[in-house]
Amino acid sequence: xxxxxxxxxxxxxxxxxxxxxxxxxxxxxxxxxxxxxxxxxxxxxxxxxxxxxxxxxxxxxxxxxxxxxxxxxxxxxxxxxxxxxxxxxxxxxxxxxxxxxxxxxxxxxxxxxxxxxxxxxxxxxxxxxxxxxxxxxxxxxxxxxxxxxxxxxxxxxxxxxxxxxxxxxxxxxxxxxxxxxxxxxxxxxxxxxxxxxxxxxxxxxxxxxxxxxxxxxxxxxxxxxxxxxxxxxxxxxxxxxxxxxxxxxxxxxxxxxxxxxxxxxxxxxxxxxxxxxxxxxxxxxxxxxxxxxxxxxxxxxxxxxxxxxxxxxxxxxxxxxxxxxxxxxxxxxxxxxxxxxxxxxxxxxxxxxxxxxxxxxxxxxxxxxxxxxxxxxxxxxxxxxxxxxxxxxxxxxxxxxxxxxxxxxxxxxxxxxxxxxxxxxxxxxxxxxxxxxxxxxxxxxxxxxxxxxxxxxxxxxxxxxxxxxxxxxxxxxxxxxxx
Numbered sequence: 001x002x003x004x005x006x007x008x009x010x011x012x013x014x015x016x017x018x019x020x021x022x023x024x025x026x027x028x029x030x031x032x033x034x035x036x037x038x039x040x041x042x043x044x045x046x047x048x049x050x051x052x053x054x055x056x057x058x059x060x061x062x063x064x065x066x067x068x069x070x071x072x073x074x075x076x077x078x079x080x081x082x083x084x085x086x087x088x089x090x091x092x093x094x095x096x097x098x099x100x101x102x103x104x105x106x107x108x109x110x111x112x113x114x115x116x117x118x119x120x121x122x123x124x125x126x127x128x129x130x131x132x133x134x135x136x137x138x139x140x141x142x143x144x145x146x147x148x149x150x151x152x153x154x155x156x157x158x159x160x161x162x163x164x165x166x167x168x169x170x171x172x173x174x175x176x177x178x179x180x181x182x183x184x185x186x187x188x189x190x191x192x193x194x195x196x197x198x199x200x201x202x203x204x205x206x207x208x209x210x211x212x213x214x215x216x217x218x219x220x221x222x223x224x225x226x227x228x229x230x231x232x233x234x235x236x237x238x239x240x241x242x243x244x245x246x247x248x249x250x251x252x253x254x255x256x257x258x259x260x261x262x263x264x265x266x267x268x269x270x271x272x273x274x275x276x277x278x279x280x281x282x283x284x285x286x287x288x289x290x291x292x293x294x295x296x297x298x299x300x301x302x303x304x305x306x307x308x309x310x311x312x313x314x315x316x317x318x319x320x321x322x323x324x325x326x327x328x329x330x331x332x333x334x335x336x337x338x339x340x341x342x343x344x345x346x347x348x349x350x351x352x353x354x355x356x357x358x359x360x361x362x363x364x365x366x367x368x369x370x371x372x373x374x375x376x377x378x379x380x381x382x383x384x385x386x387x388x389x390x391x392x393x394x395x396x397x398x399x400x401x402x403x404x405x406x407x408x409x410x411x412x413x414x415x416x417x418x419x420x421x422x423x424x425x426x427x428x429x430x431x432x433x434x435x436x437x438x439x440x441x442x443x444x445x446x447x448x449x450x451x452x453x454x455x456x457x458x459x460x461x462x463x464x465x466x467x468x469x470x471x472x473x474x475x476x477x478x479x480x481x482x483x
Contacts (some may be wrong), residue, residue, distance in 0.1 A: 220458030226250030230269035267296035320392030361389030419460035
């Protein structure tokens, strides 16, 4: 059954201390709610505390009387356990133990150095077991000079200043691992600390030079970047500027395609920088640059066999690559190519027509040129990307293609490998992929185009160079001459 608790009678009001009348629920003076006063707690049993009798033969311990405080601000002294006679569990007097603590806490005293270690509980297994230390710390050697009480680590502690300095300043010419940020990278490209494979320098490259910018990326499927590029600028004899962009794509079925593309891009760029300031016509300079690039790639096949032992395809095909380039000199836009890398023209006014300025050296392009297939059918065939022209010692015949254009309006020149145009094949699709501000920010535009290819699947290496072409509207149609 339920039980009701009767409110206890109050002798005075908790609010004003006036005695309330019998049966009042509220104080007649201040209106205090007398029912809100908590009930008196019930009785609880009192447990007797049994004091153990003093051991036979020993006197009762008497605690020293505490000193009385006076009117000064100095606090009364505190009694410590060492003020009483007795020993600890190891048999040492308490006073001696307290003195050791005070010595260890003195300013300037090194922790663990010079402080005697008293006898503790005997290890399990007896004295013989303690002869062979089982703790893996620096206390294995009692009294050692470097006794600190910390466990010794198998590897350097990265928190220490010495290790941090070593990580921040690697050996001259060495590289720090991008994964653990502390290990040194060996010549094979692996971290000596964690074994992480390091990204190659060519996996992602970016360069911006004035009004020209280029970006190259390994892509999502290839184990290395076989593309390469070169961008530069020079001056013509009349002092007007000339801007150069070269993009090369290594042929994957050949040996050392990455070396071939790098050699071709560098050779073509150097040739243009040498001939343009001499007054060579830009179109003739482009032709000579392609020939120089071809000779540089051919030279790779003439190297000793030992230089190609690392390549599994060295016995099949000589190093080979494609090349496409663009030169802006005065009012002219010169393009040159061998292979299936391309150049697109994207006008600043997107309402104007766009154009592809190169023709592929490929099986699909030959089928379209011969009238055997339309472009959609040809590029849907599995043989579409089989190239019919390239730079290399085993090329059938070198046929450099060059073309000169005179744009009548400002626009953007897109120089790229098939790793990009596979995801924006037509001129209209390429113009749609180019960001609206690429004319003012070519590097950002190149990054966006590379991202467009990666978002589409990134099945191939991706390289693109952007050259903004700024001219005053002339009203005349663009002149074009193709060789």
